[in-house]
Amino acid sequence: MLARRFPGGSLKFLAAKSPRNLRRHTTRFLAMDEIDGYEITQEGDPIKLAEMRTLTFRDRKILAGSTPVFDFGPITRLYDQSDKRVFECLCPSCAEYSEITWASIQWKEDDPDSAHWVCPRNGCVVEERFKPHMVAQGRWRATAPEVKGHAGFAVNCLVSPHHNARWGKLAAEFLLAKRAPETLQVFQNTILGQPWKTEGEDFDEHELFARREAFNLDNLPPETLWITAGVDCQDDRLEIVLMGHTETDWLILDHRVFWGPIDGETIWQELDSLLKEAWQHPNGGTIRIDACAVDSSDGGHLETVMGFCRPRFGRRVVPIKGVAGFSRPIFQRSGTKGQHLWIVGVDAAKSALFARVGRNQGIRFGDALLPIFFEQLASERRVVRYVRGKPEARFERIKGKRAETLDASVYALAVRQLIGQSVDRRAEELASQAAPKRPPVVIKSKWLGG
Numbered sequence: 001m002l003a004r005r006f007p008g009g010s011l012k013f014l015a016a017k018s019p020r021n022l023r024r025h026t027t028r029f030l031a032m033d034e035i036d037g038y039e040i041t042q043e044g045d046p047i048k049l050a051e052m053r054t055l056t057f058r059d060r061k062i063l064a065g066s067t068p069v070f071d072f073g074p075i076t077r078l079y080d081q082s083d084k085r086v087f088e089c090l091c092p093s094c095a096e097y098s099e100i101t102w103a104s105i106q107w108k109e110d111d112p113d114s115a116h117w118v119c120p121r122n123g124c125v126v127e128e129r130f131k132p133h134m135v136a137q138g139r140w141r142a143t144a145p146e147v148k149g150h151a152g153f154a155v156n157c158l159v160s161p162h163h164n165a166r167w168g169k170l171a172a173e174f175l176l177a178k179r180a181p182e183t184l185q186v187f188q189n190t191i192l193g194q195p196w197k198t199e200g201e202d203f204d205e206h207e208l209f210a211r212r213e214a215f216n217l218d219n220l221p222p223e224t225l226w227i228t229a230g231v232d233c234q235d236d237r238l239e240i241v242l243m244g245h246t247e248t249d250w251l252i253l254d255h256r257v258f259w260g261p262i263d264g265e266t267i268w269q270e271l272d273s274l275l276k277e278a279w280q281h282p283n284g285g286t287i288r289i290d291a292c293a294v295d296s297s298d299g300g301h302l303e304t305v306m307g308f309c310r311p312r313f314g315r316r317v318v319p320i321k322g323v324a325g326f327s328r329p330i331f332q333r334s335g336t337k338g339q340h341l342w343i344v345g346v347d348a349a350k351s352a353l354f355a356r357v358g359r360n361q362g363i364r365f366g367d368a369l370l371p372i373f374f375e376q377l378a379s380e381r382r383v384v385r386y387v388r389g390k391p392e393a394r395f396e397r398i399k400g401k402r403a404e405t406l407d408a409s410v411y412a413l414a415v416r417q418l419i420g421q422s423v424d425r426r427a428e429e430l431a432s433q434a435a436p437k438r439p440p441v442v443i444k445s446k447w448l449g450g
């Protein structure tokens with residue numbers, strides 16, 4: 001069943017669930033089906049692992065197909081990188097080519113059977129019975145013809161000749177499906193062949209990357225007043241986001257990763273050096289990290305984090321714990337007596353962050369940031385879920401994405417509240433340091449000089 005030999009070649013079927021199986025095979029032609037359903041396991045990404053098996057062939061060919069599920073899924077990504085071909089039909093009335101989209105299928109209210117196609121070129125009304133002819137005369141057109149060597153095809157059910165895919169039937173299905181987001185998604189995925197975009201705010205990491213401006217720690221905008229750091233702790237690394245604060249804006253200045261076991265000394269020494277670093281402020285003075293929040297809530301690092309922060313409280317280096325709930329304050333001392341821990345209201349902080357990013361207002365990105373920063377920043381979206389009939393907003397992680405830079409950014413913006421200094425005082429300070437320091441007066445002792 002799973003292997004066939006025939007003159008000129010052989011065919012093997014493998015399950016994407018156990019990509020380890022793939023290692024024993026190499027192939028010139030790889031075909032993968034329903035890739036939006038593949039799960040990334042501990043062995044890795046089955047798509048990447050399968051692609052590796054074709055590396056030795058110069059004339060390899062890789063075919064991937066799927067019903068698209070979510071807009072961040074693998075098939076949508078692959079299609080976006082391709083020459084993006086769409087299937088266009090010939091209008092029997094005006095003889096021009098157009099894609100049959102759902103928007104161009106119309107029907108009389110409460111009468112889905114009356115569904116027909118309205119040719120977007122000239123508004124011709126086209127009945128279902130012309131479909132076979134229109135499709136037979138159809139053509140593929142690349143909408144990104146500049147892409148070479150990667151063909152991508154998108155097609156929906158509206159061109160299907162099947163009896164169950166007639167426009168009137170699909171219109172009736174749509175009227176049922178649109179009653180709930182879950183069923184509407186199934187219709188959009190399976191009938192229209194389109195990925196589902198989850199409601200709420202979500203960001204395109206590429207668009208965010210393109211927003212980067214020419215500033216960084218060594219080239220600070222003059223309006224920078226303070227710098228804060230947010231530290232996300234993982235078992236094998238610290239991820240740090242450095243954020244500048246103007247009177248109103250947040251400036252993401254840098255993202256650093258220190259590798260090493262979290263219970264070892266090296267990464268903490270590296271963090272300590274970063275906290276001691278000073279940068280030239282354009283107004284003449286120097287600026288350092290004014291406050292730093294270190295996450296202590298992940299995987300039993302509390303003691304380690306406490307041990308690092310305790311001797312540095314005086315420099316506003318504090319352990320924090322993220323807590324969900326939109327009504328919580330962004331930053332607050334823990335209520336437990338004698339506990340030196342600060343609570344970050346992560347949902348409230350993320351809402352503030354996402355609102356600024358969404359409006360492209362009040363947040364700016366520096367040119368030291370790499371694509372990975374934006375990929376992780378865009379790793380969650382605010383969605384509304386119905387819990388026992390009541391809408392509830394929450395942030396949901398997009399499947400398969402990591403969120404370290406998002407978390408660290410949230411900590412960095414929250415810890416700003418530890419700095420009580422006034423804007424005027426600070427601005428003065430950053431400018432006054434410009435005065436050249438007098439060299440210390442040294443009186444040489446005759447006794448010392450011998």
Ligand SMILES: [Zn+2]
Binds near residue numbers: 094095121
């Ligand atoms: Zn027409």
